[in-house]
Amino acid sequence: MEEIGKAQQKAIARLIRQWISSDASRRQLRQLLDLPTDADIPSEHRSLLDELDRKLEQ
Secondary structure (H helix, E strand, O other): OOOOOOHHHHHHHHHHHHHHHHHHHHHHHHHHHOOOOOOOOOOOHHHHHHHHHHHHHO
């Protein structure tokens, strides 16, 4: 399997973060895994996603 470049890694990471931060996607994933659903992402998780974004932009 070929190695992917840094730009592709960043694009994939960004898409995954957007997907998991989407309320609809998060609810669907939790339902698939039979986990309790909540309407909002906890602030500590949101701040972790923001921190990852800042590190990737550096």
